Amino acid sequence: xxxxxxxxxxxxxxxxxxxxxxxxxxxxxxxxxxxxxxxxxxxxxxxxxxxxxxxxxxxxxxxxxxxxxxxxxxxxxxxxxxxxxxxxxxxxxxxxxxxxxxxxxxxxxxx
Numbered sequence: 184x185x186x187x188x189x190x191x192x193x194x195x196x197x198x199x200x201x202x203x204x205x206x207x208x209x210x211x212x213x214x215x216x217x218x219x220x221x222x223x224x225x226x227x228x229x230x231x232x233x234x235x236x237x238x239x240x241x242x243x244x245x246x247x248x249x250x251x252x253x254x255x256x257x258x259x260x261x262x263x264x265x266x267x268x269x270x271x272x273x274x275x276x277x278x279x280x281x282x283x284x285x286x287x288x289x290x291x292x293x294x
Contacts, residue, residue: 212292214272217285219243226282231254238274242285 207216215230223243228235250262252280265276268290269281 207286210288212288212290214287214289216287217242217283219283219285221283230287238285238287242274242276243283246278246283247283250278 205237207213215228215234216226217235219228219239219242220226220229222251223240225235225239228239230238245267246262246265249265253260253262262278265278267274267276273288273290275286275288277286
């Protein structure tokens with residue numbers, strides 16, 4: 184019964200993930216979405232493979248460092264959101280217990 188529960192849980196997560204990524208992708212200016220496992224492995228993406236691998240690896244590392252920094256400053260605190268803005272892109276990262284949600288958008292496009 185535990186294996187069946189795990190399978191159902193995973194299927195629900197994938198369904199919710201698909202609905203969420205579709206909703207986010209429909210916003211003006213969104214270039215791409217990547218869902219990354221806690222191990223740094225891309226699970227779902229709307230970008231090409233090379234771009235996905237590059238962003239997933241680098242943002243995963245940066246998020247680990249940001250989480251560690253927040254904890255070093257205050258051991259009772261935790262990272263809940265990370266936002267990086269450059270001249271060309273805005274990268275938003277929502278860390279979760281099981282994965283990272285990375286959204287890349289063009290900040291010059293009005294939403």
